[in-house]
Amino acid sequence: xxxxxxxxxxxxxxxTTGFARRxxxxxxxxRGIDFAVSEGELFGLLGPNGAGKTTTIKMLVTLLxxxxxxxxxxxxxxxxxxxxxxxxxxxxxxxxxxAYDRLSGLDNLRYFSELYGVPPAVQKRRIPELLELxxxxxxxxxxxxxYSRGMKQRLHIARxxxxxxxxxVLDEPTIGLDPVGARELxxxxxxxxxxxxxxxxxxxxMYEADALCNRVAVIAHGEIVAEGTPSDLKSVVADRTVxxxxxxxxxxGALERVRSSPGVTSVSVEERDQAQLLLxxxxxxxxxxxxxxxxxxxxxxxxxxxxxxTLEDAYVTLVTGA
Amino acid sequence: MRAVRLVGLGWVFQMKMLLRSTFDGFxxxxxxxxxxxxxxxxxxxxxxxxxxxxxxxxxxxxGIWSSTTVAASSALQRERWYGTLELVVGxxxxxxxxxxxxxxxxxxxxxxxxxxxxxxxxxxxGIGVHIVHPLLFAxxxxxxxxxxGLLGFLLSVTVVRYRTAWALGNALEYPxxxxxxxxxxxxxxxxxxxxxxxxxxxxxxxxxxxxxxxxGSPLKDIGVCLALAVFYGLIGTLLVDTxxxxxxxxATLSLT
Numbered sequence: 001x002x003x004x005x006x007x008x009x010x011x012x013x014x015x016t017t018g019f020a021r022r023x024x025x026x027x028x029x030x031r032g033i034d035f036a037v038s039e040g041e042l043f044g045l046l047g048p049n050g051a052g053k054t055t056t057i058k059m060l061v062t063l064l065x066x067x068x069x070x071x072x073x074x075x076x077x078x079x080x081x082x083x084x085x086x087x088x089x090x091x092x093x094x095x096x097x098x099a100y101d102r103l104s105g106l107d108n109l110r111y112f113s114e115l116y117g118v119p120p121a122v123q124k125r126r127i128p129e130l131l132e133l134x135x136x137x138x139x140x141x142x143x144x145x146x147y148s149r150g151m152k153q154r155l156h157i158a159r160x161x162x163x164x165x166x167x168x169v170l171d172e173p174t175i176g177l178d179p180v181g182a183r184e185l186x187x188x189x190x191x192x193x194x195x196x197x198x199x200x201x202x203x204x205x206m207y208e209a210d211a212l213c214n215r216v217a218v219i220a221h222g223e224i225v226a227e228g229t230p231s232d233l234k235s236v237v238a239d240r241t242v243x244x245x246x247x248x249x250x251x252x253g254a255l256e257r258v259r260s261s262p263g264v265t266s267v268s269v270e271e272r273d274q275a276q277l278l279l280x281x282x283x284x285x286x287x288x289x290x291x292x293x294x295x296x297x298x299x300x301x302x303x304x305x306x307x308x309x310t311l312e313d314a315y316v317t318l319v320t321g322a
Numbered sequence: 323m324r325a326v327r328l329v330g331l332g333w334v335f336q337m338k339m340l341l342r343s344t345f346d347g348f349x350x351x352x353x354x355x356x357x358x359x360x361x362x363x364x365x366x367x368x369x370x371x372x373x374x375x376x377x378x379x380x381x382x383x384x385g386i387w388s389s390t391t392v393a394a395s396s397a398l399q400r401e402r403w404y405g406t407l408e409l410v411v412g413x414x415x416x417x418x419x420x421x422x423x424x425x426x427x428x429x430x431x432x433x434x435x436x437x438x439x440x441x442x443x444x445x446x447x448g449i450g451v452h453i454v455h456p457l458l459f460a461x462x463x464x465x466x467x468x469x470x471g472l473l474g475f476l477l478s479v480t481v482v483r484y485r486t487a488w489a490l491g492n493a494l495e496y497p498x499x500x501x502x503x504x505x506x507x508x509x510x511x512x513x514x515x516x517x518x519x520x521x522x523x524x525x526x527x528x529x530x531x532x533x534x535x536x537x538g539s540p541l542k543d544i545g546v547c548l549a550l551a552v553f554y555g556l557i558g559t560l561l562v563d564t565x566x567x568x569x570x571x572x573a574t575l576s577l578t
Binding site: 014 | 328332339409414
């Protein structure tokens with residue numbers, strides 16, 4: 001039996017605009033997706049902002065009712081068996097909201113233990129264990145309002161694990177964390193999967209998905225556009241090479257010239273302080289560097305290099321349809 | 323047993339949150355004293371001890387109403403703002419076991435409000451608090467607090483469904499002062515106001531408190547007050563699941 005199953009899962013939102021003449025617009029956030037996560041698997045749901053990741057997660061954790069389709073967690077329907085699902089699922093979201101700032105970390109954990117029906121005797125053992133796991137031991141009596149973002153995030157993880165759920169859903173858990181904090185959290189997530197828990201992770205960070213996930217699904221515009229192991233997804237761009245060009249002040253039209261240059265499969269730009277990093281995908285074996293540089297004209301160019309495609313390149317290709 | 327423990331601990335944590343905010347604490351202490359001072363200054367012109375006690379008791383229930391019902395609506399909105407509302411809804415415990423401690427904590431502040439008002443009147447305005455029926459008074463006060471608390475519970479349920487319903491608590495604050503007869507007798511209002519007053523437990527609560535303190539028969543008022551409290555509690559509990567389902571359907575549990 002799959003730990004998480006979604007069949008033709010769909011969710012729309014109604015958005016009203018106007019004052020005197022009110023108009024209701026229906027937005028399709030999730031458009032009938034299907035996926036299954038096996039027990040003990042660490043499954044990644046990747047996608048850009050507004051792709052439908054959080055909506056999908058909220059349907060799975062029973063906070064939203066699907067417009068149509070079904071979803072089950074350990075065999076329980078997320079609508080008809082919401083209470084049973086809630087007993088078996090831990091939900092952690094990113095950011096610094098989701099805790100009572102005026103209470104201590106310990107009081108937060110005690111209160112949520114009660115809400116999750118954790119018996120007092122179990123709480124006494126479980127809470128110190130979790131504080132140790134997330135690295136908050138010794139700081140639990142401080143008020144949450146004084147915690148750093150990373151500490152709050154680790155508190156969320158501890159809260160999500162209080163009732164020892166077999167299924168853990170993590171919605172962008174490393175967002176806004178510093179590199180060291182994010183690395184520690186990734187280590188904790190890997191530990192959860194090793195302990196046999198089923199983990200559903202959404203993230204923007206491809207290296208995170210590549211390092212952690214057994215399988216990933218890429219969601220764009222509410223639809224799953226690819227699903228498989230990170231290696232499977234990388235194979236989408238396996239026949240390509242990626243040329244990285246660091247440019248300082250790209251002139252108007254240069255990007256279009258690069259994009260329409262013969263042999264170029266896709267182009268994306270990352271802003272890096274005063275520089276722009278051009279990521280140009282092209283068929284493997286095709287020597288394009290001189291041609292690309294001539295497209296850029298007189299712009300000052302820094303580092304130029306070619307490399308093998310990563311999961312991020314595959315992701316960009318999938319979500320942009322390039 | 324587990325439900326009792328959850329309500330008890332919920333009350334402790336809600337009280338901790340209330341008491342730890344300097345701003346809320348400061349307002350919570352001063353606010354009832356403002357109500358009381360306004361009422362005492364208005365009624366002092368009569369120079370009648372009974373009238374002043376009538377005003378003091380009305381002002382004390384004003385404090386209970388404001389701190390319980392209005393604050394309960396804001397507390398739920400704060401949960402939404404903190405991002406904890408979704409987490410609480412996503413927990414297996416019944417949602418009413420989360421709402422009840424919030425209204426109980428606010429009612430506790432209401433008890434302070436009553437005591438502070440009467441003490442303020444005694445110390446600064448020399449209003450003697452002579453209670454004719456102390457036992458009935460001791461029954462009328464908790465009945466009023468419980469009924470106002472459960473009205474707050476009913477209002478809180480709507481806050482869960484509608485993101486802006488917290489404003490309802492604020493909007494009701496001053497009209498209820500008037501139509502429940504906290505400061506002026508209901509007989510001064512047009513006849514059509516009275517049916518509205520009758521379905522509001524504070525009307526019966528303040529009447530019961532005054533009857534017990536000034537001499538009269540408060541038992542009927544206490545009975546109606548408690549009956550309305552039970553009614554609010556039942557309607558609120560029955561509505562919780564429907565409202566939560568509706569909130570999950572219309573996606574109003576989060577801020578956006």
